[in-house]
Amino acid sequence: MKNTGKFLMVVFLMCLAIYQAGELWFEDFSSHNFFWFGNFSSSFDAKDVGYITDRLIVNLGDGKVVCKQSDIYNKKYKKDFDTAVGEAMSRGDFVGQQELDWNTLLKKRAVFYQYSFNLKGTDSADIFKATVKVDTLNKITDYNTIILLPTSDGSEMQLIFYNTEKKTNSVFNMKNSDVISRCYEDSELLGKEEQKFSYISTVLNGFTIFDQNIFIPTWANTDAKYNQLEPYNYLEESNGVEKNADVFFDNPIGKTVTKSKGVETFGDESTVVKYYSSGVLEYSNYKVETERENTFANNYISALSVLKKDAYLDNEFYLDSYTVDNNGNYTFYFNYKTEDLKLKPTESLSSEIGMNSFIEITAVKGRVSKYKKYAVSYKKSNSIATASTDYIGAIDKLYSKLYGSNTPKPVSDVELCYLANGKTVDLNWIIDIDGEEYITSTR
Structure with missing residues (x-):
């Protein structure tokens, strides 16, 4: 019995050693x-x-x-x-x-x-x-x-x-x-x-003006009806700016509040939130936090954690693009989706608010350093608009403008998209030719 007990103890210790070695081996995948x-x-x-x-x-x-x-x-x-x-x-x-x-x-x-x-x-x-x-x-x-x-x-x-x-x-x-x-x-x-729209494949339909297969929305009749969108600033409600700022502070009661030249600033030793007259809310994070491997996944998850924390975001968002600078800073650009279509700011609105998208988040090594958003939401209105120019009409207009009677370059992509410009939102075609994007109205 003693020998059996010793044998079992040896087996247990061997298994424990193997397990601990495995823990050490897999502790850091990188x-x-x-x-x-x-x-x-x-x-x-x-x-x-x-x-x-x-x-x-x-x-x-x-x-x-x-x-x-x-x-x-x-x-x-x-x-x-x-x-x-x-x-x-x-x-x-x-x-x-x-x-x-x-x-x-x-x-x-x-x-x-x-x-x-x-x-x-x-x-x-x-x-x-x-x-x-x-x-x-x-x-x-x-x-x-x-x-x-x-x-x-x-x-x-x-x-x-x-x-x-x-x-x-x-x-x-x-x-x-x-x-x-x-x-x-x-x-x-x-x-x-x-x-809301029917979609076709350009390859299956035998179109030769495209340089690859594209799935394009279309409509059976000469025009299509769609709901217009209305913008509204959800922070203009009573104390809306401060209430939104509070979600970024561990202890909102201890924050300072100042207002200068139209900019409201809320801050403590590690967090600063600013609200500008253009409707942009900006959160800066100076906390010392645990660093992770500087990957897309780690930084993207950190960006999402901030978005999920901000309960004042009404519209469904998606990642439109991202960049990585020489210092390893990831900047994520988010826009919105509604009515099964994308919603983006026009160049004019982007210039006005100083942002290329509705939401921008910068992160490095799994830590968010800056979060900016255009604090305007978009809701479906009761007004019905008519889209009378389909993708063929939009491409014909563009070809006529760009090439006249000359041979045109093939189209790389076509997208039906809402574009927001201040207080108006219109449905447009975005047509990509040789890496250059052109906008044509559906009206």
């Missing part, structure tokens, strides 16, 4: 280079992934296209699609780059994630909680589109990371997963939902 487990990815959920996503496109394979742009966060279908991406990366076979035949691809069931900016392959592991070998992860090219191709019988699915500018792709194949069938079923249900 110092080991075999697997990438998605640093800090446990904080990402479907809603956070939704904030990044520009729009979700479901191509049913029979010519019908469904576009979901707003109100996709925390939806079951979005969670299933996110899970499918993560599983395909973790369990699927990486096959590298493949030749894509868009005519063939668009005749299949396909789910598209479209982003307004490029993401790195390493970002995808964080976002979708994937466990991927680092050498595989480094082979995923920068992308602004993700494509899921689930089969109807759930036997296999292809995952494609695609860059619409460089025309590059990285492909994973996955077989025998329950999530494949769920993706197909979810896309089937989405195909039955009503849409």
Whole structure:
């Protein structure tokens, strides 16, 4: 019995030693280079992934296209699609780059994630909680589109990371997963939902004026009716500015309040909040906080934590773009979504408020240093407007203006978007030709 007890004790101590060695090995993922487990990815959920996503496109394979742009966060279908991406990366076979035949691809069931900016392959592991070998992860090219191709019988699915500018792709194949069938079923249900606009594929419709496939909103009649939007400053209510400022202080009672040259300033030893007559609220953070690895994921999560803390944001927002300066500072630019379309400021409004988007957040090493927002929300009004110029009419007008009788350059992208300019909001076409954006009214 004594020998048995000693034997069990030795086994226990050996297991404990192995466990502790494992703890030491995996304590800091960044110092080991075999697997990438998605640093800090446990904080990402479907809603956070939704904030990044520009729009979700479901191509049913029979010519019908469904576009979901707003109100996709925390939806079951979005969670299933996110899970499918993560599983395909973790369990699927990486096959590298493949030749894509868009005519063939668009005749299949396909789910598209479209982003307004490029993401790195390493970002995808964080976002979708994937466990991927680092050498595989480094082979995923920068992308602004993700494509899921689930089969109807759930036997296999292809995952494609695609860059619409460089025309590059990285492909994973996955077989025998329950999530494949769920993706197909979810896309089937989405195909039955009503849409404000119909969408078409330029490739399937044989258009030659575009240099790639684009999903474009259209309408069957000569014009389309839509609800106009009304701007309102939600801080103009009684003590609205100070109430909004208070959410950024640990102890609002102890803050100082000053007003000079039209600028209201609230502050303590580590926080300063300013409100300008232009309607811009600016929060600056001087707290000494724990630093994290300076990645997109860590800084983006920190930016989201500030947005979620600000209960005065009324409109649904999404990440429109981001930049990284030479000092490693990430600046995230957020705009809004409403009525299944994007809402952006015009150049005139941007110049007036000194911001390129409605919300700007700067973070480095997982710490937010500055948060700025244009404190104006937009709500649907009872006024109905008419969009009489469709995408063909908008392109014709632009071609006539730019090229006259000369041969025009192909169109790279077309987007239907609300543009806010002071007290007015109009529906416009944004047309991209050779990297230059042109705006044409729908009226």
